[in-house]
Amino acid sequence: MPSWGSCAAVGDLPPFDPNDYRKRVLAAVEKRGGPEASDPFELYDLPLELAEELTDVQVAARIDEVWGFWQRQRDHPKYRVLVALLVETHAARSAELRDAAARRTAAMRVREQRRQRDAARYELLDAAIARLVDRYGGVPRDKIPGLDEVGALTGLTPAEVAARLRRHPVIDPAGPAAAEPVIGPERRRQVRALLDEFGRLTEAPAPPTLLALLGLGPEASAAEIGATAAAFRARARELPPDRLRAVLDELLVHVAELIEPGPDAVAAYLDTVALDVREYLVPRVRAAVLVEDRLVAEDHAHLVEEAMARGLDRRRATDLLASIAAELATTVEQPGRTPEPAPRPEPPRQPSWEEPLKAARAALRAGRPVEAERHVAEARRCAGTNGTTPVRAVADEVESVLAEARVRARAAGAAAEARRFVEVLDHLDHLARTASDLGLPADAEELRRRARAAVEEADRIVAAAEAGPVADRPAMLERALAVCADHVGALTALDTVPIEAPAWVNAVRDGRGDVLVLWAPSPTPGVTYRVRRQAPDGAWRVIGRVPDTSIEDGGAPPGVEPPVYAVAAVQGGRSSAETRSDESRPGPAAARSPAPPPVPAGPPAPSGVVATRTADGAVRISWTAAPGDDGGTEYRVRCRRPDGGWRVVGRTHDTAIEDGGAPAGPVPVYGVSATSRGGPRSAEVLSEPG
The missing domain is CATH 1.10.10 (Arc Repressor Mutant, subunit A)
Structure with a gap:
């Protein structure tokens, strides 16, 4: 969130600083997943605490400043997608800020949203700290790096984690036993909530366990779990930075800690899963016993299958049902045997709702929930206002089966469109077993x-x-x-x-400051290429993913020599080693490959560039098309900044463009250059100074 402690007085706005805004606001919004994870006060750089004091004129001026900045950032290599979304929704997002009354109402809503968001940011970290304190009486010193990683999952810095830790004593590690995982109720709740959200985001039934998330059963070996988890992580890295990626990353952290360490960890995890399955089974066992006076063999077999569908192996499922039956002081009927009832002087008259309820349970066991729903309706009619019957419990079970069946029916169609036919068969087989009369x-x-x-x-x-x-x-x-x-x-x-990397990468800067990056094609067929640029501080930034073997970096920092670039071949979530522009990749492939080609000459340039100020303060730039333009020529338009640098206004196939972010005063100098179908760029033609 922005910090406004430097405001001179109440009602004063600090000056808008584009560089600070980019680092402080755009970076944070991008990291959180986009504009929907933000609010209009943050997006328009307005201090929330001054919402009631600012005048409509001040707010309108700031909105216009930010709007102009967004227009100038439309070609930014990192934020162009985010800025495009902001520009597209500008009118709707800014509307409630322009009026004082609407602004006050919005401020109340945003304060609560920010409070909830801040609480959510610390929720995962606080749960991890609480588990450590419960177990050790404090936070072991050797666990702090792990807590930093947990905090990073929700965007917390090490400093913010350290500030949170000041509330608890830090102790020395207690020895090897401290490494053993503990799966408490809070972590169970977190994992369950993440799995449920994963199901909602993918519009498919939620995986019942971390093993099911990986597509594995409870009998999976440690080698299978490790290999499948590694493949999941590789594919997760290729997802866009949205909520699905964040949920999957958190789930894979739990996978690494709870089931990857080995068979003992898997056994401990499944014992924990059994606690959740118990909560699901108890009301169903109770309803079956109320209807049948015992847990009949058909119900027992049906509930064992239900427990296994929720992630348990058969042994745990059977033991769990025996434990629940013992708690309810009932008998479990063995298949093929019907225990003789105890002699009764006079059996009580059977209630009128009991027969339709038995029929409902029989239909449910047979995989006909629609028929079961009709029997439940009849049982409810017979029971009337008698609230002591088990009709409600059976009705809930039928409703749950039908809801899951409808989700699976939709998921089967979506999976077919994505050619995930193994998933399609799994959904259809499940529907055939549990909802054959749904009317597919x-x-x-x-x-x-x-x-x-x-x-x-x-x-x-x-x-x-x-x-x-x-x-x-x-x-x-x-x-x-x-x-x-x-x-x-x-x-x-x-x-x-293995995916083979490009044999060489070449980066050449042209006279206009742009960098053309070229590389040898990977011998592996069907790949795309991820291109990264190294910053002066050593950090790396992805500038693009392309199917071709070249890319133009219009956002490269100025200088004589081009920056260092690294290119990797990517296929199906996997990637090759990176080849850098400042070194040759060793090995036979590099020796066999030809030398990097020279940068080809550019096409004909446009002419007659004219820039004129319009009535609304924007600048219209027009030019004469380049010779031979058949409609496939793309023109890049740049504006010279007061400091001598350049900013990109936009790219177009037309011969005119409007600069809505032009500064006031004399008309700046604009430059127009041409390129055809991704090829080299022409010389840049400049307009006359205004």
Whole structure:
């Protein structure tokens, strides 16, 4: 959040500083996932504590300053996507700030939003600290680096983590036993909430456990868990920085701590999962016992399957049901045997709601929840106002099954569109077992046939790839994934195939200050390229991802020599080693590759660049098209700043553009250059000074 302690007096706005705004506001908003994770006071650089004191004139002036800054940043290599969203929604976001009454109402809402957001930022860290304090009586000193990493997940700096730790004693580590994980109720709640949110974000049923998130069962080996988690992390790094990426990153932290350490850790985690499954099963067992006077074999088998669907192995599921039955002082009927009832002098008259409720449970066990819903309605009618019957519990169970079935039906359609046919079959098989009478679309069987055919075709391609030449394997595995995007065999085999890096990278600065980066194509087919630039402080920044073997960096810092660039080949979430422009990659590939080509000459330049001020204060720049322009020529327009530097106004295929962020005063000098279909750039033609 902005800090406004330097304001001269109440009602005074500090001057707008573009560089400070970029670092303080744009960087924070980008990190949080975009404008929807911010508020208008932050976006327009208005101090929330002065919302009631600022005049409409002051606010309007600041809004216009920020609006002009956004226009000038539309070509920024890091923030252009964010700025485009801000420009697109400018009118709607700024409307409530321009009026004093609306601004006061908005300030009240934003104060509460910020309070909740700050609390959420510390929630994960506070839970981790609480677990350590509960176990050790303080925070072990050797755990502090781990807490820094936990804080970083929600955007906290080490300084903010350290400030939070001042509330608790820091102690020396207690020895090897301190490394053993403890899965308390708070962490169980966090993992469960993250898994549920992952399901909502992907519009699919939430994975019941961390193992299910990885597509593994409770019997998975440590090697399988480690390999699958590594593949997940690699693919997660290729996701855009949105909420799904943040949720998946947090879940993978829990995977690393709770199930990757080995079989003992997995066993401890599954014992914890059993506690959540118990909460789910207890009301269902109680309802079954109330209806049947015992846990009949059909109910027992059905509930064991329910427990296994929520992540337990069969042994734990069976033991858990026996434990619950013992607590409820009831008997469990063994398959094939019906215990003889105890002699009763006069059996009580059966309630009228009991038969339809038994029929409902039988239909539910048979996978017909729609029929069960009709029987529940009849049982509810017979029970009337009697609130002591188990009708509500059975009705809740039917409603839960139907809700999950409808989610899976939608998820099956979405998975088919993405060619995830293994997932399609999983959803359809689950629906056939648990909701056969839901009334699936008429094309459900056709979808099942397509999915099976795709999986079988991918099986054949993977088998042929494994038996064929090694050189052909990557292309064949990619073909298998094009047929079935979630084919486990193809994904596993592809993870073992290395991606070859470009043999060389060349960066050349032209007379206008731009840098053209070129590189040798990777021998691995079907890759794209990630290009990074090294900053003067040694940090690296991604400037683009392209399918071609060149990119123009219009945002490179000024200088005689170009910066250092690094290029990696990327495919399916995996990436090669990086090749840098200041060194050659060792190995035979580099020796065989030709030398980097020289930068080709530019195309014809436009002419007649004219810049004129419009009535609303903007500047209109127009020019004559470059010779031979057939509509495919792109023109870049730049404006000379007062300090002698340049800012990019925009790029267009037309022969005119308007600069809404032009400064007041004399018309600046503008430069226009041309490029055709991503090729080299022409000389830059300048307008006359205003």
